[in-house]
Amino acid sequence: MEVTRTNFKDSLSTVYSAIDEADFLAIDGEFSGISDGPNVSALTNGLDTPEERYMKLKKHSMDFLLFQFGLCTFTYDQAESKYVIKTFNFYIFPKPFNRTSPDIKFICQSSSIDFLASQGFDFNKVFRHGIPYLNQEEEVQLREQYEERRSQSNGSGNPSYISPNSNKGPGSIPEEHREYIGRVIEKVESLFTTSEKTVDLEPCTGFQRKLIYQTLNWKFPKGLHVETLETEKKERYIQISKVDDEERKRRERQKQEREQEELNDAVGFSRVIHAISKSGKLVVGHNMLLDVMHTIHQFYCVLPEDLNDFKEVTQCVFPRLLDTKLMATTQPFKELINITSLAELQKQLKESPFKPPKVVTAEDFPSYDTAQEQLHEAGYDAYITGLCFIAMANYLGTFLTPPKAHIPSRSKLIEPFVNKLFLMRIIDIPYLNISGPDLQPKRDHVLYVTFPKEWKTSDLYQLFSAFGNIQVSWIDDTSAFVSLSQTEQVQIAINTSRYAESYRIQTYAEYVQGRQQVRESQGHT
Amino acid sequence: MEVTRTNFKDSLSTVYSAIDEADFLAIDGEFSGISDGPNVSALTNGLDTPEERYMKLKKHSMDFLLFQFGLCTFTYDQAESKYVIKTFNFYIFPKPFNRTSPDIKFICQSSSIDFLASQGFDFNKVFRHGIPYLNQEEEVQLREQYEERRSQSNGSGNPSYISPNSNKGPGSIPEEHREYIGRVIEKVESLFTTSEKTVDLEPCTGFQRKLIYQTLNWKFPKGLHVETLETEKKERYIQISKVDDEERKRRERQKQEREQEELNDAVGFSRVIHAISKSGKLVVGHNMLLDVMHTIHQFYCVLPEDLNDFKEVTQCVFPRLLDTKLMATTQPFKELINITSLAELQKQLKESPFKPPKVVTAEDFPSYDTAQEQLHEAGYDAYITGLCFIAMANYLGTFLTPPKAHIPSRSKLIEPFVNKLFLMRIIDIPYLNISGPDLQPKRDHVLYVTFPKEWKTSDLYQLFSAFGNIQVSWIDDTSAFVSLSQTEQVQIAINTSRYAESYRIQTYAEYVQGRQQVRESQGHT
């Protein structure tokens, strides 16, 4: 089901109940770009630490926009031994909500945009009809804005700011506005002597409106309802109405309800994420670290500096995560599955020893035709990801005695895969552990090598040709990690390099220490 | 006429001849955003110097994408006393050209995108079918890439890079690739003994391909044509063909032509700008500084740091510019025209004393219905801009004796308006003078005031209430320029401020000097 700004409000209860009834959820995001750095490979060094990788992704990927969010809910039908699914494709766009709302800027990467375009992605749906959103801080700010405005027009004021004019009463009206305000007071006084119920003032500036509110609250604390309205040309003007106390309260209430509605509209798509979060259900994704980071960044809060803080936030937003790419590259699947891109994974999970799960689309939901691939539409990718999870989970059931054909998402069997997010292209750390400390692999067979920028990989192979198999992880034009096959070779390599002029070799430990020192000295300046 | 990647090549001759035959050209651009700064008004201080304004626009506006370019050519038909127009709407997108081409990132500003969306802008046309482009430097680089590849496969090599392996011959093949290259040589040798004409190698890495090219050129300097092709899966492999000398040359030529074609495709939309530039014709725009900056930035070169260098580049790219907003705010139009936004300007120029010009659309070009406005489509805006120019130019003809109804774009009468670009919201400098030094208004009635961030405009009015009319130009939260109506008041204001604690006043001259010092000290560290 496609969800845009147009049908968002009407679809929300359908989304909520789909989440409520589900056994697990699968998600996927499409972004306006992946990497703002020099190139993807420089951002994903094979010997990054989890901290480094997190910092790189945070720095170079968060300015892109998550503009399509796919959600597929999976509900197991015990009687029929099949899953019933509901798929949602949300189009997301930070349409400025009002004149004071943040005017979000986001980066587009042409290769990503071009790729999505070639897949038939509908950019018009995003930009014309995308659902807006606010993160938690923006939501609070907007709520406070409403409250402040309310208390201002209630006359209860907010005296917390210091300004030479903040003392109440007409004394605080600047010279050049006194005449204008005087005329407004006259108009209101004459309103009380006629049978007219309301008077519309001419459009005026925000500062004048503020003066009017202050003055009328002070001079006519009761009997008036004052409200800012907009003309067709979007000019703001004040309407003043004579009201008795009850009428005044009724209007206040109405206004409050209208404001609550506006607030909900502005929070928009974030409400779906709140619902997923509150459900506490297993959320499945494929290679989902960036999806998780973007989701938190856009709909919850600016990502924390520290990896451990990020893990904490993640556990609040997504208490139970499962990454199918990590699962597929872990025992017992590792031996059975060669290629773990989503499309290839799905293909391999259709073959023995795996069994494609029985899945039907819920009534009234458009169903995907898996024969005719729609990969890279977020909803479809979420759906395929869910299928892959079920096939792998059920395969685990074949090891039980007696074997079980259906493994539910709460089973102990899948626990080893929970809250571990796949780390792309790191040689010796397969995953980011969201619910605990990360693996600390030994890196004492690793050398840090610096050299002239004319060098190629082949030069490094040549340099280390005496040491048998090596593995090169480029850092930048003039440095790389070289992993030797035997730790004992490290000292030999370093000794040989002593008198070299064109290149320099350090142990990994020396490298880490050096970097630490640089950081500390930067921290101190 | 809409021009996308799909019909660009076929339309190019139409575009070229429209430019060639035209009397003048009107242009307009649509961007993915306007200002990347805190807010537009902070970027456009009323007392910016031209240098400051240029630097701000360069810093905060050039990362957006010019993604629609409107061109309207106007050709005067003497016999019929009317203009014949041709309108083009180009959709522009930096689709990566090949695997090594730059992966452009650009910023989108949600308010701008939302605005264009509300006008029915078709983002799919941009992102799916936009015409690519290269600036001059990228064009040169790509040409060099082709030439290097050609000389490499010619065996003439490029020995300029220093690498331990750069000596020629099989000696430079790294250990682990020797066996592989040996097998390739065997294959080629056996090709010479059979009747087969070509042999396809397995897909291999770029490094291996390079080794193959080197080795074959060295071992078989004649009699072979070696070429890299792509499989359907986009894997690159080498095809080797036996050829006599003539056949070999023919193939080289073919390849060269194919490459020239590819190069042209990559230069793409920039060719249109080159043609406009070469024509030397008058180019008319409305409030066109940003259009000019973006056009140069995307299709010519990274904008220079220095304003004078920018003026020089601009004169190369657009030798004759005219800004209708500047024209409309200058004598004798200033008195006659109240509002100078494009839509309002057009309306006013339909009324006496102006005469709407006689304009027809050229055959085979879709015509705009001016009744049904399509403002903010670049082609339409360019068209309207041209209409405004004609109406104003012809009005100048009414002052001649005898009056002239048609003033051509080369007339002396419009010379005073040429190469002066409107400067938005600068109080005392109406335009940026592209072909000379800028105006240097006196600013000795201006004060630079700093204060606590709680202050509002009204606090400033209050502070200076003794001095009559003042004009406030906000710089940021805690500073503003205050223009007094009389220069003599400046010293009084400064004297009064001596003992103030919450605010501070400097003359404009002191402010400029202080800033100069800050800059110099920064330049020295």
Ligand SMILES: Nc1nc2c(ncn2[C@@H]2O[C@H](COP(=O)(O)OP(=O)(O)O)[C@@H](O)[C@H]2O)c(=O)[nH]1
């Ligand atoms: N000097 C030098 N630097 C390289 C070479 N190959 C890669 N690099 C550097 O390492 C980075 C990552 O390269 P790599 O891992 O091969 O991935 P790729 O850029 O996607 O092909 C590049 O951006 C370069 O800065 C090379 O042959 N010579």
Ligand SMILES: Nc1nc2c(ncn2[C@@H]2O[C@H](COP(=O)(O)OP(=O)(O)O)[C@@H](O)[C@H]2O)c(=O)[nH]1
């Ligand atoms: N402290 C303070 N700063 C202001 C005030 N009004 C404007 N500014 C600052 O000046 C900048 C430009 O404001 P302005 O020219 O009024 O344009 P606007 O932001 O589009 O309404 C703002 O972003 C603020 O930094 C004010 O009343 N008090």
